[in-house]
Amino acid sequence: MGNVNATPYRVVPGPEGLLPPAATIMGVPLPEEGEGLVEGRITTEEEALEAAATAMLTRKNPTLFPGPMIIWGWNEHTREKAQPFFEVANEIPGVRIIPMPDYRPIYPKIDPEAVINPCHPNLTIWHNKIEACVLIGVHCHYANITLKMIRAGTNCYTIALCAEAGHEDAMASVPNFDAEKVVRFRDALIKVKKNGIKPLYEGTGIIPSGWAQIAKLKGEIPIKPREASIDGEARGAFSHELVTGLDETAE
Amino acid sequence: MSLETIKPSPGFHNYLPKEYQDLIEDGPFHQKRKVSELGSFKEAIEEHPMCAGCAMTLFIRLVYLGLPSLEHSVIVGTAGCGRLAITQGAVPFIYGNYGDTNCVASGLKRGLDIRFKDTPKDVIVMAGDGGLADIGFHAVMHSWFRKEKFTTIMLDNEVYGNTGGQESGMTQKGMVLKMAPNGKKFEKMDMLGLAKTSGVAYTARISPTNPTKVVNTIRKAVLIAREVGPTYIQAYTSCNIEYAIPTPKVMDDAREVEKDRYGYLEYFSDEAKEYWDKSEADRKKARKAQVK
Amino acid sequence: MKDGAKVEDKATHQVREDDPRDRVASPPAPTPEKIEEKKKGAAAQRIVDPDYLMIDAPREREFITGSEAAKEAIRRANVDIAIAYPITPQSETMQQVGYLYAEGYIKDYYRAEEEIGVMGAIAGASRAGVRALTATAGPGLVRGIEQIASWPGGRLPSVLLVMCRVVNCPLAIQPDNVEISYLLNCGGIVLHGENQQDFYDYSVAAFMIGEKPEVTLPVAVAVDGFFVTHARGWVNMPAEDLKLPPRDCYHESVPMMDNENPPIRISRDAPIQKSNFISYQMHASWQQEVFAAQERAKKWINRWLGGIIEVVNPKAKTMIVASGAAVSQSREAVRQAEELGLDVGLIKIKSIRPFPAQELIEATDHAERIIVPEFNYVGWLAKEVKSTIGRNERVIAGPRVFGGMSMPTELIMETIVGSKIT
Numbered sequence: 001m002g003n004v005n006a007t008p009y010r011v012v013p014g015p016e017g018l019l020p021p022a023a024t025i026m027g028v029p030l031p032e033e034g035e036g037l038v039e040g041r042i043t044t045e046e047e048a049l050e051a052a053a054t055a056m057l058t059r060k061n062p063t064l065f066p067g068p069m070i071i072w073g074w075n076e077h078t079r080e081k082a083q084p085f086f087e088v089a090n091e092i093p094g095v096r097i098i099p100m101p102d103y104r105p106i107y108p109k110i111d112p113e114a115v116i117n118p119c120h121p122n123l124t125i126w127h128n129k130i131e132a133c134v135l136i137g138v139h140c141h142y143a144n145i146t147l148k149m150i151r152a153g154t155n156c157y158t159i160a161l162c163a164e165a166g167h168e169d170a171m172a173s174v175p176n177f178d179a180e181k182v183v184r185f186r187d188a189l190i191k192v193k194k195n196g197i198k199p200l201y202e203g204t205g206i207i208p209s210g211w212a213q214i215a216k217l218k219g220e221i222p223i224k225p226r227e228a229s230i231d232g233e234a235r236g237a238f239s240h241e242l243v244t245g246l247d248e249t250a251e
Numbered sequence: 252m253s254l255e256t257i258k259p260s261p262g263f264h265n266y267l268p269k270e271y272q273d274l275i276e277d278g279p280f281h282q283k284r285k286v287s288e289l290g291s292f293k294e295a296i297e298e299h300p301m302c303a304g305c306a307m308t309l310f311i312r313l314v315y316l317g318l319p320s321l322e323h324s325v326i327v328g329t330a331g332c333g334r335l336a337i338t339q340g341a342v343p344f345i346y347g348n349y350g351d352t353n354c355v356a357s358g359l360k361r362g363l364d365i366r367f368k369d370t371p372k373d374v375i376v377m378a379g380d381g382g383l384a385d386i387g388f389h390a391v392m393h394s395w396f397r398k399e400k401f402t403t404i405m406l407d408n409e410v411y412g413n414t415g416g417q418e419s420g421m422t423q424k425g426m427v428l429k430m431a432p433n434g435k436k437f438e439k440m441d442m443l444g445l446a447k448t449s450g451v452a453y454t455a456r457i458s459p460t461n462p463t464k465v466v467n468t469i470r471k472a473v474l475i476a477r478e479v480g481p482t483y484i485q486a487y488t489s490c491n492i493e494y495a496i497p498t499p500k501v502m503d504d505a506r507e508v509e510k511d512r513y514g515y516l517e518y519f520s521d522e523a524k525e526y527w528d529k530s531e532a533d534r535k536k537a538r539k540a541q542v543k
Numbered sequence: 544m545k546d547g548a549k550v551e552d553k554a555t556h557q558v559r560e561d562d563p564r565d566r567v568a569s570p571p572a573p574t575p576e577k578i579e580e581k582k583k584g585a586a587a588q589r590i591v592d593p594d595y596l597m598i599d600a601p602r603e604r605e606f607i608t609g610s611e612a613a614k615e616a617i618r619r620a621n622v623d624i625a626i627a628y629p630i631t632p633q634s635e636t637m638q639q640v641g642y643l644y645a646e647g648y649i650k651d652y653y654r655a656e657e658e659i660g661v662m663g664a665i666a667g668a669s670r671a672g673v674r675a676l677t678a679t680a681g682p683g684l685v686r687g688i689e690q691i692a693s694w695p696g697g698r699l700p701s702v703l704l705v706m707c708r709v710v711n712c713p714l715a716i717q718p719d720n721v722e723i724s725y726l727l728n729c730g731g732i733v734l735h736g737e738n739q740q741d742f743y744d745y746s747v748a749a750f751m752i753g754e755k756p757e758v759t760l761p762v763a764v765a766v767d768g769f770f771v772t773h774a775r776g777w778v779n780m781p782a783e784d785l786k787l788p789p790r791d792c793y794h795e796s797v798p799m800m801d802n803e804n805p806p807i808r809i810s811r812d813a814p815i816q817k818s819n820f821i822s823y824q825m826h827a828s829w830q831q832e833v834f835a836a837q838e839r840a841k842k843w844i845n846r847w848l849g850g851i852i853e854v855v856n857p858k859a860k861t862m863i864v865a866s867g868a869a870v871s872q873s874r875e876a877v878r879q880a881e882e883l884g885l886d887v888g889l890i891k892i893k894s895i896r897p898f899p900a901q902e903l904i905e906a907t908d909h910a911e912r913i914i915v916p917e918f919n920y921v922g923w924l925a926k927e928v929k930s931t932i933g934r935n936e937r938v939i940a941g942p943r944v945f946g947g948m949s950m951p952t953e954l955i956m957e958t959i960v961g962s963k964i965t
Contacts, residue, residue, distance in 0.1 A: 019827055022835035030757060030839065066263065068798070072805035073260035082260035097266050102806035104338055107300050114268040120822040140756055140796035141698050144835070145828040152824065164756035164794060168835075212272060216265035224269065256805045297808070325800050327667070343800045343809040345670060347663065348689050354655070354663030355670075358626065362671025363801060365623050365650045372801065390663065393656035 011040040011171055013131075013158075014151045022148065023168035030175065031166045037173045045174055045181075049188035052134070052159040052172040056092050057192065057199040059132035059157055063096040063209075064089055065116050069163065070137025071099050077163075077178070078137070084182035085136070091189035094201025096209040098124060100135075103142050114210030118142040118149075125154040128209070132157040135170070136177065144169055161185065253322040254280060257341075270297055274341060279321055286316060286462045295321060297339040301332065304498030306505055307406050307488035310459045311336045314377065314404065317469025318342070324373040324473075325363070327356045329387065331379035332413045332490075333406045350386030352376040353394035353403065360401045371477045374401035380421035381411045384440050388420075395449040395481050402476045403483045404469075405442065408490040416493035428493070442485055443516065452480035452523035456516040458487040458509035460502065468517075471527065478530075479523045487513040578645050585647035588786045590621070593751045597744070597847045600781035609771035612739040612778045613678070613704055614639035616746035617649070620702075621786045623673035624651040628661045630683040631716045632768040633706040637678050658683045662690030669699035669761075670800040672792030674750060678704035680768060682711050684722045688729070694761040695730030695833045698797045700753035700790070703731075704746065705765040706772045707867075707918075709946060717947020718768040720867055723895060724923035730833040731761040732840050733896040734848070735866040739776035742766050745893075748847040750787060757839045759796035765895075767868035767918055770949075796836070837897040844894050851899040852890055854906050859888030861959060862910040864903070864928050866892040869916045869950065876955035887959055892924070900931045913938045914958050920945040 009026035028040040036048020043051070056062040066085065073079040089095050098116050105119045112127035118138075124130070133156055135143050143160055147169035150156050160167035161182070166175035174181060193199065208214040215222035257280050259267060264275065273293035274280070284292055295315040301308040311333060318324050327345045328334045329352050337344050347355045356374050363372035376383075383391050383405045391403060410428055411417040418431035420440040427434045446454045453475040455468045465486075472482040489496055489504055496504045509515075519527060573581065591600070596619060607615070613636045617625070625644065627637035644652035650673075655661040661677050668675040679687060684705060694701065707720035726733050732752065734745045742764070749762035766772060798804050844851045855877055863873045870891045880887040890906050892899060907913055915925040915938060925940035932938070942954040957963055 019824070019831075022831040022838075024835035024838045025831075030842075066266075068805035071259060071263050071267070072256050072807075073258050073263075074255040074803075074805050079260050082262050086262050099263070099266055099268070101267060101271050102808040104806075104808050104810040107298050107339060111268065119825050122822075122824075139798055141759065141832060142797075144796075144832045145825060148828045148831060149822070149824050152828075164796075165839075166757075210268065212269035213266055216272070222269055222272070253801075253803045256803065256807050323802055325802055338810045339808070341807045343798075343802050343807070345667070345800055346810065347666060348693050351659065351663035351666075351690065354660040355667035357655075357660075358624070358664030358667030358669075358675070359671045359800065360667075361624055361651050361653075361664075362668035362673040362675070365673050366671065366801065367803075389656060390660055393660060397653070 009040055011151070011169065013155045013171060015153050015155060016151050018152065020148060020152050022144075028168040030168060031173065033176055035175075037166055037168065037170070039171055040168070045184075046188070048172050048174050049185050050192055052174075052185065053188040053192045054197055055132040055157040055159065055172065056095070056134065057189065057197050060200065061096065061128055061130045062092050062094065062132045063098055063128065063130045064092075064134045064136070065098055065100050065138070066136055067100045067138030067143070068102060069139065071101055080179045081137070081182055084179055084186060087186045088182060088189065089206050091186055091193075093199045094204040094207055096128065096130075096207050098128070098209050100138055100142075103139075111210060114212060116146075118146045121146040121149050122153045125150055125156045130154075130156050132159070134159045134161060136161045136182075137163070140164055140167070143167055257322075278341070279315070284316060286313070286466055289316070289462070295341040296336060297341070299336040299339045301336050302492055304491055304501045305332070306459050306491070306501050307333055307408060308336055310406065310465065310486055310488045311377070313459065313462055313465040314375075314469050315340060315342070317466035317473075318373065318375070319470050319473050320371070320373060323370060324375060325359065327352045327359065327374065327376045329378045329382040330413060331382050331406070332408070333377060333379060337377060350382055350388075351390060352378050352382060352387055353390035353399070356401050357394050357397065357399045360399060373473050373477060375473065376401065376403045377406065378404075379412070380405055380407045380409060381419045384420040384442055392445065392449060395446060395451050395483075398450065398480045400476050400480060402472045403481065404472075405483070405485045406488045407485055408488050408493075409439070410490050410493045412490040412493055416490075442483070443518075446483040447518055450480070450520070451483050452476070452520045453482040453527075454516075454518040455484045456513065457484060458505045458513050458515075460505050460509055464515065474530070475523050475527060479520070479526050573642055573645070581646035584783065588648075588784050590788050591785045593787055593847075596781055596785050596787060597748055597751075600785060602779040602781050604777050604779050606775050607739060607778055608635075608773055608775050609739045609742045609766055610635040610639060610773065612743040613746055614643065615778070615780055615783070616743045617676060618643055618783055619781070619786050620676075620747055620750050621674060621789050622649050622676045622750075623790070624668045625649050625676045626661050626664050626668070627652065627654050627677065628656075628658055628679070628683065629654075630680045632708060632718075632772050633678045633680040633683070633704070635772065636704060636706065640676070658687035659690060662687035662694075665701050665703075666690060666694060666697060666699055669694070669701045670697070672790065672799040672801055674754075674790040675701040676704070677701075678706065680706045681708040681722050685710055685725060688725060691726070691731070691761070692729040695836075696829065698759045698795070698836075699761055700750075700759055700795065701761045702746065702749045702753065703761060703763040705763050706768045707765055708768045715947055716768075718770050718868070719919055719945045719947055720765065720767055720917075721919040721921055721923075721945070723765050724919070724921055726763055726765075727896060727923065730830075730837070731763055731896065732758075732837060732894070733763045733765060734844075734894050735892065736764060736766045736771065737867060737870040737891065738771055739774075739778045741893075742771055743778050743780060745848065747787065748843075750790075751847065752840050752843045754790055754795065755840070755843055756794050756796055758836050758843065760833070760836050760840065765867070770868040841894075841897050841899075844897070848893050851894050851897075852892055852902050852906060854888065854890050856886065856888035857906065858909065859886045860909070860911045861886065861914065862888045862890055862907055862912070863914045863916065863955065864890045864892065864907070864924070865916055866895060866924055867918065869918055872950045872952055873916060873955060875952045876959065879952060879956055880959055885959060895924075895927070898927055898931065903928065904932050907932050907937075910937060914955065915940055916950060916955050916958070917941070917943045918945065918950065919943065
């Protein structure tokens with residue numbers, strides 16, 4: 001309760017441990033309009049966008065996580081964000097677009113190449129070895145719990161481009177993120193590249209992720225691949241005495 | 252407007268997971284689906300963890316088919332097996348506290364009516380016999396007395412299935428179940444009689460043996476609730492685990508129980524009857540006019 | 544209510560009409576003609592900026608009861624639905640709110656079956672995206688607490704007025720704020736008003752604080768029953784033709800359950816349980832988020848309540864820390880102490896959740912003694928203070944009265960002086 005720490009809390013890529021505190025409780029404030037938040041400190045909006053752009057260009061497997069409020073064209077504001085969203089994607093070589101279409105607990109398990117889910121967002125980060133990501137169009141409650149879980153167990157640099165008040169639990173965040181600010185993020189990407197930041201995956205476009213997306217983007221009919229069967233040798237690699245049974249003759 | 256929520260923003264369609272692409276391209280939203288089409292289109296309900304052969308699951312799939320307006324429906328549930336499937340449905344689902352479905356639905360329906368004056372919003376409570384007849388009993392009864400305009404569907408498996416097979420008020424007398432080690436001491440609660448007494452506009456008792464009948468009954472109940480007053484459907488949805496019904500015999504059991512004590516029953520209040528007859532006649536007239 | 548039966552309460556120095564402990568008196572219901580006339584007033588209300596209504600608008604002073612102050616707050620709060628269930632000493636307010644409904648200030652209103660029914664219906668209405676209000680007291684609060692404790696996790700903004708009385712048994716309807724201790728760990732915001740003015744101000748602010756997107760939480764506004772609800776005090780209020788903007792439900796931290804906003808598969812209250820397809824960590828993170836949201840409310844509490852704490856004589860070596868009606872008693876003790884030449888200060892805690900931890904640490908840092916007077920047996924505020932500040936041997940956990948007793952200022956004075964006052 002309250003900021004009782006003498007040294008300011010830094011919100012940096014994890015893994016931070018089993019259960020990191022909510023950054024708010026550690027005294028990290030929310031940015032006002034025109035401001036941004038970088039690693040727990042208030043900056044200008046421009047600085048935050050540039051920090052976010054640099055992370056997305058220089059860290060491994062950068063990924064955009066569009067949430068329900070941008071994926072679904074339910075009102076004018078979401079539809080007008082769609083085009084600049086893809087313009088942002090086109091400025092990040094080697095970026096993946098993995099959606100968070102809903103928040104339900106997906107049964108029996110998620111396909112980490114196809115979706116990210118707030119019930120266990122770390123699975124998608126781990127599977128794809130994502131080291132920089134952007135959450136956009138995710139309802140704040142789900143964004144916050146997702147951001148904390150990512151910080152807990154992964155080394156991913158999280159960026160929250162929030163249509164409301166912003167997110168303390170992200171490493172970089174800008175509030176009131178409307179279509180115009182999405183354009184500004186695109187411009188920040190162009191600017192940092194111009195200023196000498198060399199993209200890690202220069203020359204690569206958007207990398208399709210997940211079997212359905214890969215097929216669709218190629219214009220093919222998506223057919224779910226069979227689950228890869230585990231051959232004998234691989235099975236052995238994961239087995240132990242409880243699978244094979246205890247050797248009763250062993251001493 | 253709400254069909255807009257299943258239209259992807261420009262450019263996003265191809266990035267969606269397959270189940271959403273299917274729901275958009277071949278789902279129940281943009282065209283009305285019939286029982287005969289089951290299995291040939293993308294249903295509202297996604298993969299779920301219900302037990303194999305569960306009659307309740309079949310019934311829930313039929314409910315989604317029977318809802319007259321999927322895009323304007325909200326389902327309210329409580330603890331129990333059913334919610335494991337309903338959570339995966341493409342209709343907003345409220346999982347509240349224990350036995351609070353009909354209080355939550357009362358506030359929800361009134362709230363929606365304040366905000367959407369011209370679009371009827373259908374609220375459907377779907378919960379188990381324990382949730383509605385035991386822990387949620389007072390809330391169910393009072394929502395009926397107050398004439399709250401929503402549908403209550405009881406998934407009656409005559410046992411607390413989700414907590415591992417305890418006796419409920421809807422269990423038959425004499426059944427030996429957990430917490431009734433010497434057999435249940437009192438009769439199955441007469442919720443249908445209570446519904447009638449408390450002024451429910453439309454009441455139906457049904458078994459899942461005839462899918463078309465289930466779909467039609469659901470539709471009727473939701474439409475009457477929209478216009479007239481509270482409606483109640485009590486459906487026999489056996490628990491094959493706790494009652495040890497072999498999976499392939501689940502429908503045989505349903506047919507037997509239907510014949511024995513769970514036959515189709517309908518009750519209309521005068522007002523509901525008048526409304527329903529008139530709206531059926533109107534629909535017939537409209538169909539005829541279309542043919543011409 | 545008996546005419547002219549004005550009694551000055553010796554404990555609170557507030558003027559009461561009649562003795563409220565015997566029966567709950569209320570003004571007569573308005574006549575149909577009067578309702579028609581009032582409807583014109585409802586229709587003529589205009590929406591103003593929350594800052595204007597709460598801070599800048601010119602105000603006029605009225606001498607009214609706490610229940611009437613709450614009614615006036617609700618009149619200006621643009622409430623969509625109010626759900627009532629009677630319990631002393633709350634009934635007075637919710638029946639007044641009923642008249643507001645009849646006059647067209649509120650769109651829907653009903654008397655529900657009991658508190659589980661009320662609190663559940665509030666949860667439903669809040670999920671529907673409308674502005675919802677209810678009120679309760681003592682046993683009613685405890686009855687509804689399964690629901691109330693689930694509102695914050697559901698991220699359900701709504702307002703709950705709590706007119707504190709004891710929790711049975713034995714039965715009593717007297718003021719005693721033990722029930723606030725039951726609210727402390729629910730996750731919602733809990734404000735504790737000192738007097739009629741606070742009850743008005745906090746109730747208006749509650750809606751706006753709870754509906755902020757980064758907060759999205761229910762807000763309970765508690766006052767001590769009878770001392771505040773049934774006694775009159777001066778209340779400064781802006782004109783009654785002003786009201787707050789309506790709830791802006793698509794700008795909150797969760798989707799609405801109206802099937803008009805994405806995602807279509809909303810299981811907003813995901814049943815998180817032991818299973819292989821969901822992480823325990825989600826529930827942990829969810830809980831953290833609720834309490835983080837409380838903390839974010841501080842900004843708005845500071846703005847609209849004029850600070851989360853109020854400090855009188857900030858440099859005094861003896862500081863009293865109090866909330867609710869105990870603040871009024873403490874103000875009088877500070878005055879009497881001054882007459883005796885004693886240096887005593889006062890910290891009024893306006894918000895119990897979020898608790899003003901840092902503010903309290905700073906405001907008590909210099910103090911040698913910290914006295915915490917309370918209107919309950921358990922001493923929940925003293926526990927909060929002790930677990931928050933350093934060198935907590937400075938805290939004197941008392942004096943305390945309970946079971947409906949009033950708190951003579953002498954009790955506080957004796958604690959200050961350290962001996963009986965004769």
